[in-house]
Amino acid sequence: MEFGIRILGSSSALPTLKRNLPSQVLTFNKKPFLIDCGEGTQLQIRRQGISFNKIDHIFISHLHGDHFFGLFGMISTMNLLGRNKPLHIFSPSGLEEIIKGVFNKTRTDIQYNINYHTISTKEADDILETKWLKVTSLPLNHSKPVCGFLFQEKQQQPNVIKEYIEKYNLSISDIVNIKSGNDLLLSSGKIITNSELVKPKPKPRSYAYFTDTKFVAEQYFSIKGVDVLYHEATFAEEDKQLAHTTGHSTAMEAASAALETDAKLLIIGHFSSRYKTHNHILEEAKKVFKNTISAEDGNYIEITHY
Numbered sequence: 001m002e003f004g005i006r007i008l009g010s011s012s013a014l015p016t017l018k019r020n021l022p023s024q025v026l027t028f029n030k031k032p033f034l035i036d037c038g039e040g041t042q043l044q045i046r047r048q049g050i051s052f053n054k055i056d057h058i059f060i061s062h063l064h065g066d067h068f069f070g071l072f073g074m075i076s077t078m079n080l081l082g083r084n085k086p087l088h089i090f091s092p093s094g095l096e097e098i099i100k101g102v103f104n105k106t107r108t109d110i111q112y113n114i115n116y117h118t119i120s121t122k123e124a125d126d127i128l129e130t131k132w133l134k135v136t137s138l139p140l141n142h143s144k145p146v147c148g149f150l151f152q153e154k155q156q157q158p159n160v161i162k163e164y165i166e167k168y169n170l171s172i173s174d175i176v177n178i179k180s181g182n183d184l185l186l187s188s189g190k191i192i193t194n195s196e197l198v199k200p201k202p203k204p205r206s207y208a209y210f211t212d213t214k215f216v217a218e219q220y221f222s223i224k225g226v227d228v229l230y231h232e233a234t235f236a237e238e239d240k241q242l243a244h245t246t247g248h249s250t251a252m253e254a255a256s257a258a259l260e261t262d263a264k265l266l267i268i269g270h271f272s273s274r275y276k277t278h279n280h281i282l283e284e285a286k287k288v289f290k291n292t293i294s295a296e297d298g299n300y301i302e303i304t305h306y
């Protein structure tokens with residue numbers, strides 16, 4: 001089943017001609033989930049051919065403008081396109097008041113329901129569960145209350161091996177029982193163990209989105225074993241001091257986070273616009289964690305079975 005990340009914006013604070021403000025679309029089984037929504041996100045969504053109407057869930061990490069100022073235009077666009085189903089927005093507290101304030105003052109009548117879900121920035125919380133995915137918010141460390149997000153594929157039930165269905169003439173209820181982990185008791189009294197009867201599904205995949213944040217070793221315990229980690233690398237090592245005073249990380253710290261979590265792949269992004277190119281930032285990260293790539297606007301990264 002398809003599980004991947006489309007980078008919509010990889011800059012921080014200021015957009016540049018190459019990099020938009022923070023936003024990503026996570027797609028699982030053709031269903032898009034929007035993560036952060038900097039100004040310009042709706043244009044990036046259009047460029048990528050993603051349908052606005054398929055987006056039902058938006059996760060906002062924190063209330064710095066570069067992570068959510070795109071919401072006003074996008075909510076308005078969804079309205080003009082005739083949306084009539086609810087939109088769920090998950091964020092730290094304060095967003096509902098801001099959005100309602102803007103639309104009230106400008107007398108913009110939004111015709112669909114927006115359900116605001118306030119998430120804790122003090123403790124981890126399971127904030128959404130679908131048939132396929134579980135989403136957990138995790139407190140990070142920044143100059144404003146902020147959450148990271150962990151997206152975990154749910155373990156799916158195994159398939160019963162076809163030849164056994166025929167061999168033992170299994171009924172639907174037999175198959176349901178076996179898929180749930182039970183052994184099969186034959187009328188002769190013989191027991192066929194569950195592990196013989198099923199083909200297990202692969203290990204569930206996971207993706208963590210960590211921005212904006214300082215490097216604090218303890219915050220990575222909860223995502224130990226994550227497959228793919230997106231971590232901000234706003235600054236190069238030469239600006240380490242600045243990273244710390246502004247509540248951000250350097251590329252080497254992002255790479256240390258990948259080591260802490262045993263991630264299989266690290267994606268770095270949220271680059272400061274002070275650097276004309278970002279190759280040196282990628283190289284710094286790779287010195288610590290080899291399997292690092294840099295987020296590039298428009299790129300799609302598949303979360304594979306590692």
Ligand SMILES: [Zn+2]
Nearest residue numbers: 062064142212
């Ligand atoms: Zn921020």
